[in-house]
Amino acid sequence: MYGILYFVTTLVYLESNMTDQTTSKVSPMSPQERNTYVALICNLLINGYVIIQLRSMFAQGLLDGPDAPQVWARMIVWVILAAIALTIVLTILFNVVFAIATGDKTPSFLSDERDKMFEVRAMGMTTF
Secondary structure (H helix, E strand, C coil), X not given: CHHHHHHHHHHHHHHHCXXXXXXXXXXXXXXXXXXXXXXXXXXXXXXXXXXXXXXXXXXXXXXXXXXXXHHHHHHHHHHHHHHHHHHHHHHHHHHHHHHHHHCCCCCCCCCCHHHHHHHHHHHHHHHC
């Protein structure tokens, strides 16, 4: 829950700071921002899928029998594998589409102090 709230607040903060104050142009997204958007989309898709699957399994009575932990664990293993694959595919697709849309041939991988603070905070939230 805290991870989703962190992503949403990070996105709102990043959106509010995307305009350059001197020229009023929208600055291109950094790789961290693009990856944050992709992670948010992937998390929403995977969580939605898990909720739909659990509801249908419950409605079918699959979670009532003695093999319920095995059925649930099998679904979770497949969801983990699907989440990894989905994250990789969406990250690549989003970055390619973004590069085509903006015409950016050489992306900048520079990170400032704010990006590093976001990474430290995100790492702290995901490890505990």
